[in-house]
Amino acid sequence: MxxxxxxxxxxxxxxxxxxxxxxxxxxxxxxxxxxxxxxxxxxxxxxxxxxxxxxTTYGGNTSCVTVNDEENLIILDAGTGIRNLGNELLSGKFFNSRIREYNLFFSHLHLDHINGLPFFAPVHFKDIKLNFYAHHNEFEKYLSLQQNFNFFPVSLESRPCKKKFAELNDDDVITVGNFSVFSKPLNHPNGSYSYKIVDRSGRKIVYATDGEYTAKTIVSEFFDFFRGADILIFDSQYNFNELAQRYNYGHSTAEIGVDAAVNSGVKKLILFHHNHENDDDKISALYFSAIKYKEAKYPSYDLAVVIANEGMEISL
Ligand SMILES: [Zn+2]
Ligand SMILES: [Zn+2]
Structure with a gap:
């Protein structure tokens, strides 16, 4: 994995x-x-x-993360990071080039999670099949709208790749080869969904971006879903002061991620969805404050806190 x-x-x-x-x-x-x-x-x-x-620089592209084994590729969100992924898939530099079927799960349809799709080069090949999954009603229509001729010169439906669109329900478990994909709704404007990907050996990666954990949705409601994850990818857009000023914006902090990870028995917490207003120094500062918080509050708990950067790869 x-x-x-x-x-x-x-x-x-x-x-x-x-x-x-x-x-x-x-x-x-x-x-x-x-x-x-x-x-x-x-x-x-x-x-x-x-x-x-x-x-390094943490990178400037918006949300796109892959989970794969030798035969199966899951893509989480189609932010602008998906452009480089598409190029590396076509060049054979990333993933098994004999496999021409990819599975794209959207957390939600906000622009930073979809607007790399028009630049995802595999759509131009008829031997490639893309399976799209999202919880949002009529998401095919909205992805299509993004490539309406007023906004982009080439429509999604005109692209020769094979496409399947599946609207998900909360309780659905999607099987992708050796992986099972579970989901849970997050508190975010118009809703976002976290995904938990479990392989046959029980290894677990949770992708939980664009979620706020305040009065409306307390973080303890998620402990069962995050329970025992090898990796929890967590929305760490704000620090505490920013969170207080941006109530209902639908984002969270690294410290809430630490609390969630420790209380759910997570092994590695990955801070993600860095604020576009923050430069690399500010992102580093947020990371070090999360480490300090973890050491002060949970000194004996063995949690690795990692900060996501573009190109980072982890095998488990
Ligand atoms: Zn969003
Ligand atoms: Zn976002």
Whole structure:
């Protein structure tokens, strides 16, 4: 079972700005004084030792995550990260190129979760089959609307790939080869859905993005659904102050993720759906505050807290 992140941002694409790039460069050069940078190996080691916010960027693309084994590919959301996924599928760099059927589950239809679809190149091939799943009524119509001629030059229905659209009910369990996919509604404007993917050995990945846990929906209602997950991918868009100011926006914090993970027996928590307003330094700060919170509140609980970045891969 493999997990890969193709887009980790919330709300809208947020590429590095020229100023942000220059600041990174300045900070890296400052830290390089007196370091051994004689050959490529020592340069790589120097980069590896940099703080995360300098050695990399968390990435600017919106939500897209894959879960796969040798034979089956599940795609969670079609934010702009799906464009690179499509290119790597076609080039054979990612996934078994003999398998031409992919399964795309939408958490919901907000733009940051669908607007990479027009740029997902596999739609242009007639030997490829795409199975679309979502809980939202008439979602085929809304995906189609996004590619109405007023908005985009090429319609979804005109694309030669084979397409199947399945509207899901809350209790449905979808079988994709060795995987079973369960779902649970989240508190989000017009609704969002979390997905739990379980393989035949019982390994579990939960994808829970775009969810708010406040008075209306308390986080303990989700403990059973998250229970025992190897990985919980969690909406960590805000810090506490921002959450207080953005009641009913439908998002959460890393600390609520820590509480949920510990109380549900989760092994690894992955912070996801980073705020488009935050640069890499702010995202790092949010990550370190989550680690501090975990150490202070649950010192003896063995929970790995990880921050999602574009391109991150995990095998389990
Ligand atoms: Zn979103
Ligand atoms: Zn949303």
């Amino acid at each position: 493999k997990l890969k992140f193709w887009g980790v941002r919330g709300s809208i694409n947020s590429p590095l700005s020229p100023d942000q790039y220059r600041n990174k460069l300045r900070n890296v050069l400052n830290l390089s004084t007196g370091k051994d940078l004689e050959d490529l190996g020592s340069i790589e080691r120097f980069i590896d030792d940099l703080p995360l916010s300098l050695s």
